[in-house]
Amino acid sequence: MLCDVCKTNPAERQLNKVVNGSVKTLNVCRQCFNRGGEALVVPERKCPYCGRTLKQINGSLIVGCARCYEVFSAELNPIIRQVQQL
Ligand SMILES: [Zn+2]
Ligand SMILES: [Zn+2]
Structure with a gap:
């Protein structure tokens, strides 16, 4: 059985x-x-400017607006690095 909180x-x-x-x-x-x-x-x-969630960005690798980079900078940095390596 998985944890009810973190699943x-x-x-x-x-x-x-x-x-x-x-x-x-x-x-x-x-x-x-x-x-x-x-x-x-x-x-x-959520990005307060365009309303896009991190999950949506992770799924498409497309940010909603330029502010997303600032809002999710900590989370996006490793993803962007990954993309650049490809
Ligand atoms: Zn847990
Ligand atoms: Zn945004």
């Missing part, structure tokens, strides 16, 4: 978490357990 690592522990007023039992990996089941739920980042 990447195998679940090893259970975590009771109050969601919308009711207690929910999550199966989580050790990492997410230690973070209280919170930190790995990362809201998807």
Whole structure:
């Protein structure tokens, strides 16, 4: 079974978490357990100028606007490097 939070690592522990007023039992990996089941739920980042998400850019390797390079610079740099090597 995969961790309910990151959906990447195998679940090893259970975590009771109050969601919308009711207690929910999550199966989580050790990492997410230690973070209280919170930190790995990362809201998807969007370019505030064109609204393109990193996922969309990764899929097409086309940025929405010039500002995307600034917004996603940390994430895009390795991708752009990869593309330039091809
Ligand atoms: Zn996890
Ligand atoms: Zn943009």
